[in-house]
Amino acid sequence: MLEPIGLEINNKKGxxxxxxxxxxxxxxxxxxxxxxxxxxxxKLSAKH
Ligand SMILES: [Zn+2]
Structure with a gap:
């Protein structure tokens, strides 16, 4: 039931x-x- 809600950029992990x-x-x-x-x-993360 996991829904993607955002995106983070990590220097090490990407x-x-x-x-x-x-x-x-x-x-x-x-x-x-x-x-x-x-x-x-x-696109999903841009909504938030
Ligand atoms: Zn749960």
Whole structure:
């Protein structure tokens, strides 16, 4: 149920995607994987 809500840029790790659980509101951060759709994520994060 994790929904991407934002994007952070880390000097060492690169792109970090911020996810929020739709059920409980928990925030989770995951390093962006190569196969992630970055355009989509950037558009999502730009809304906030
Ligand atoms: Zn949850």
């Amino acid at each position: 792109y970090i995607i911020v996810f929020k659980c739709k059920k409980c509101g928990m925030i989770r951060k995951n390093k962006a994987a190569k196969d992630d759709d970055m355009d989509k994520i950037i």
